[in-house]
Amino acid sequence: MRSTRFCVLGLMVVFLFGLVAVAEGPVTITFWHAMSSRHQPNLQKLVDDFMAEYPNVTVELSYQGGYGDLQQKINAAVVAGNPPTIAQVYENWVTPIVDILYPVGLHMTEEEKGDIIDGLVRSNTYNGVLTTVPFNKSIMVLYYRKDLVPIPPTDWQEYLDMSKELTVDSDGDGTIDQFGTGFRPAANPELFLNFLEETGGSILSEDWSKVTINNSKGLQAMEYAASLAPYSLITSEYMSNAFQANQVCMFIDTSAGYYYNNQAAEAAGCEMGVARVPMGPVNQKSMIQGTNLAVFDKNQTQAQKDAGVLLARFLLRAENTVYWAEKGGYQPVTKSAYESEEWENWVATHEYQQAMSAQMLDGFSQILHPNYGDMRYVIATAFEEVMLAEATPLEGLASAALEIEDLLE
Amino acid sequence: MIKEQILRFGRRLSCPQEWKSRSYWRETGTAYLYILPAFAILSVFVFYPFFSAFRLSTYKWTPLTSTFNGWRNYQYIFQDKYFWRALWRTFYYVGINVPITLFLALLVASLLNKKLRFLAFARTSYFLAYITPVVAVTMVWQWLYNWQYGLLNYFLGWFGVSLTNWLGDKRFALPAVIIMSIWRFVGYEAIILLAGLQGIDKMYYEAARIDGASGLQVWRKVTIPLLTPQIFFVFVISLIGSFKVFTEIFVLFNGSPGPLKSAETLVYYIMRQGFFGTQHLGRAAAASVVLFGIIFVFTLFQLQITQKRVHYQ
Numbered sequence: 255m256r257s258t259r260f261c262v263l264g265l266m267v268v269f270l271f272g273l274v275a276v277a278e279g280p281v282t283i284t285f286w287h288a289m290s291s292r293h294q295p296n297l298q299k300l301v302d303d304f305m306a307e308y309p310n311v312t313v314e315l316s317y318q319g320g321y322g323d324l325q326q327k328i329n330a331a332v333v334a335g336n337p338p339t340i341a342q343v344y345e346n347w348v349t350p351i352v353d354i355l356y357p358v359g360l361h362m363t364e365e366e367k368g369d370i371i372d373g374l375v376r377s378n379t380y381n382g383v384l385t386t387v388p389f390n391k392s393i394m395v396l397y398y399r400k401d402l403v404p405i406p407p408t409d410w411q412e413y414l415d416m417s418k419e420l421t422v423d424s425d426g427d428g429t430i431d432q433f434g435t436g437f438r439p440a441a442n443p444e445l446f447l448n449f450l451e452e453t454g455g456s457i458l459s460e461d462w463s464k465v466t467i468n469n470s471k472g473l474q475a476m477e478y479a480a481s482l483a484p485y486s487l488i489t490s491e492y493m494s495n496a497f498q499a500n501q502v503c504m505f506i507d508t509s510a511g512y513y514y515n516n517q518a519a520e521a522a523g524c525e526m527g528v529a530r531v532p533m534g535p536v537n538q539k540s541m542i543q544g545t546n547l548a549v550f551d552k553n554q555t556q557a558q559k560d561a562g563v564l565l566a567r568f569l570l571r572a573e574n575t576v577y578w579a580e581k582g583g584y585q586p587v588t589k590s591a592y593e594s595e596e597w598e599n600w601v602a603t604h605e606y607q608q609a610m611s612a613q614m615l616d617g618f619s620q621i622l623h624p625n626y627g628d629m630r631y632v633i634a635t636a637f638e639e640v641m642l643a644e645a646t647p648l649e650g651l652a653s654a655a656l657e658i659e660d661l662l663e
Numbered sequence: 664m665i666k667e668q669i670l671r672f673g674r675r676l677s678c679p680q681e682w683k684s685r686s687y688w689r690e691t692g693t694a695y696l697y698i699l700p701a702f703a704i705l706s707v708f709v710f711y712p713f714f715s716a717f718r719l720s721t722y723k724w725t726p727l728t729s730t731f732n733g734w735r736n737y738q739y740i741f742q743d744k745y746f747w748r749a750l751w752r753t754f755y756y757v758g759i760n761v762p763i764t765l766f767l768a769l770l771v772a773s774l775l776n777k778k779l780r781f782l783a784f785a786r787t788s789y790f791l792a793y794i795t796p797v798v799a800v801t802m803v804w805q806w807l808y809n810w811q812y813g814l815l816n817y818f819l820g821w822f823g824v825s826l827t828n829w830l831g832d833k834r835f836a837l838p839a840v841i842i843m844s845i846w847r848f849v850g851y852e853a854i855i856l857l858a859g860l861q862g863i864d865k866m867y868y869e870a871a872r873i874d875g876a877s878g879l880q881v882w883r884k885v886t887i888p889l890l891t892p893q894i895f896f897v898f899v900i901s902l903i904g905s906f907k908v909f910t911e912i913f914v915l916f917n918g919s920p921g922p923l924k925s926a927e928t929l930v931y932y933i934m935r936q937g938f939f940g941t942q943h944l945g946r947a948a949a950a951s952v953v954l955f956g957i958i959f960v961f962t963l964f965q966l967q968i969t970q971k972r973v974h975y976q
Contacts, residue, residue, distance in 0.1 A: 329726045346940075350942075441919055627940040644923060
């Protein structure tokens with residue numbers, strides 16, 4: 255009897271040691287990303303640091319092209335049953351494939367989860383589980399020319415007044431040469447969504463059962479956008495082109511565009527400032543954009559999944575998210591990062607970061623509805639029609655609401 | 664009588680004489696072996712995707728599950744106002760682009776067929792527009808069309824035409840694409856037509872001259888009829904290509920279908936449904952099948968009409 259017990263105990267010890275050996279054995283994971291050449295050395299450095307800390311894990315970084323290419327390749331890989339271990343994903347990409355993801359949150363400590371900015375926890379939580387974790391995040395800010403806008407507008411009224419004042423036909427030929435502000439409504443409907451949030455409005459009700467975009471709050475947001483239209487350059491091009499050509503004085507854009515907008519300002523021979531988005535009737539919230547990290551469950555060994563989670567957790571560490579933000583122009587994604595001395599020093603010495611950093615902690619993200627891609631398109635269409643005076647705010651929102659209603663089915 | 668009929672029927676049923684020859688089978692086998700690699704490649708990259716698109720058009724596709732939904736994708740696109748608008752714009756584009764390009768190509772080919780100075784340079788210049796990558800060409804045109812600094816508005820200004828917002832005004836967006844496409848394809852079509860012109864036997868022209876035909880009469884009664892095989896070829900490929908216009912629009916309007924979607928053609932609609940953030944591959948496939956049907960019908964129609972009018976020497 256005693257010998258049997260020893261045998262069982264012995265076997266268990268061998269089994270456990272075996273497991274540890276598997277976990278610590280060499281493991282290779284693939285990381286699909288869409289980070290262009292400017293960001294790749296920074297990402298490589300972070301991954302190198304990770305591999306130095308976990309020498310048994312090899313991370314193969316694999317650039318997949320732009321975000322559109324990355325989405326298509328992820329979908330193709332999922333269909334083929336061969337997704338990568340870890341990949342960058344937008345919120346609405348995740349919704350249709352959430353069942354084959356390995357929820358990162360289930361393998362994180364409560365302390366780690368609580369450290370992620372609240373708004374980002376919400377946008378990474380599917381069916382009540384923190385499934386993905388935030389990675390490269392940017393936020394809407396107001397860019398302005400310091401020579402023309404000595405003090406940036408702080409609220410909607412000031413933004414409208416200044417836009418009006420700065421819109422001029424300098425040569426008197428009947429064509430406006432300088433616009434107060436500018437919009438890319440078809441490409442960037444997030445500007446309207448930002449206004450909508452600032453009125454306390456939303457696309458859908460909390461439980462996604464009703465369309466609310468056309469209620470009084472939605473109308474207030476769209477009417478405000480329409481009031482800016484006469485003083486706005488409406489274009490499909492990146493606003494940095496117009497900025498460089500001295501055609502716009504200020505515009506709202508993502509913080510990820512800082513590098514390009516600043517280059518444009520320098521080329522135009524002026525200094526660029528960055529401020530918070532102007533305060534709306536209810537709040538001054540700003541939209542957070544950018545991707546998260548997903549670990550795939552399908553076609554991965556347990557060791558690969560564990561290594562993927564380890565990498566995601568590693569990238570969330572304060573020092574790493576701060577490094578990524580400092581080098582790449584993104585924003586840190588954890589509370590401890592914002593409290594760190596390193597980040598405080600960085601913000602103190604980089605004026606433009608103050609507005610970006612200040613907005614992150616109460617920023618908001620896109621909704622996780624599976625048809626968000628279609629809804630975004632519908633909103634972009636209505637927003638463009640209103641900004642080009644093809645529809646009144648009421649008409650634009652009414653037609654958008656009807657189309658979004660169909661998407662709820 | 665009956666016996667003879669049975670024998671005749673039997674002879675008809677029996678295999679052809681050449682089938683009994685070994686060399687026939689050897690030659691046939693060799694021929695099939697030669698086409699096998701091309702057939703295999705075409706099967707994987709053309710035939711399979713082609714039939715797969717038909718199948719996909721009857722499915723609701725998601726990365727994890729694809730469910731058969733019959734004609735619902737077709738129902739959706741036929742009820743979608745953007746589909747009909749895209750279809751109308753495609754016909755508008757084809758209807759204007761194809762005949763104008765062909766007419767200008769004919770004129771250019773006739774000019775290039777004359778004994779002019781710097782003829783080789785002129786031919787190369789016309790062809791350059793076609794061989795330059797479409798993205799590069801389109802980006803140059805983006806600057807030409809710039810409403811404040813573009814050359815086009817600058818030249819139009821000489822004639823008192825006020826600034827035209829080519830790429831920012833819904834009225835001019837599709838015409839801007841058409842102008843650029845005409846410029847791009849005139850040279851290519853002209854070179855094909857030029858080859859046809861140079862292949863026409865001189866004796867027809869001599870005979871016409873002896874009969875006292877004027878230059879225009881020779882062009883109408885001799886050149887055009889004898890050039891119909893090339894005109895037909897150019898017409899067909901130009902029509903098919905025009906129905907599939909996409910890249911020019913995508914680049915010209917920075918990844919958008921122009922202001923208020925005024926340049927959204929059918930292929931752009933397909934791309935938007937399938938790939939630009941919405942991933943409705945079933946709907947995209949259904950629209951692709953419709954586009955295929957349209958091109959197929961037009962090509963058949965052209966074959967019917969033009970076969971009667973194409974003259975081969």
